[in-house]
Amino acid sequence: SPNEVHDGTWHHAWNRRDATQQAYYDKHPERFRRPPRTPAPADIVGINLPKPTDDAKAEPERLHAA
Template identity: 55%
Template sequence: MTCGNAEIRHGSRAGPPENHRHSGIALFTPDQVHSGAWIQQWLQRDQALQAYYDTHPERFRKRPQT
């Protein structure tokens, strides 16, 4: 659909809203939050961040907390 010189696209998101990552819930999807699957994802993120800190502590002021 066009509106003047601008083109408006309906449904241009990457996927359904339940798969959209929200910054308000730490970039987890609503499905991950409701099912509890976010916990495993959070543990993976934390493990990666801590491993990076152990490899490059000079890049941080203190150990990161997630």
């Protein structure tokens, strides 16, 4: 949930989901074209974020509530 991502507790749910997917793959590899991947949440999300610059170290502007 968004709250889990905000406070960092998503790691537990992600680890549990990844373990479940990998265990199922180990038992039934014939049902898959390739091993399953469990994507993690994006680092930065938002609406109308500024375009990335050429400088890889530049941090994007963060929007704050008024």
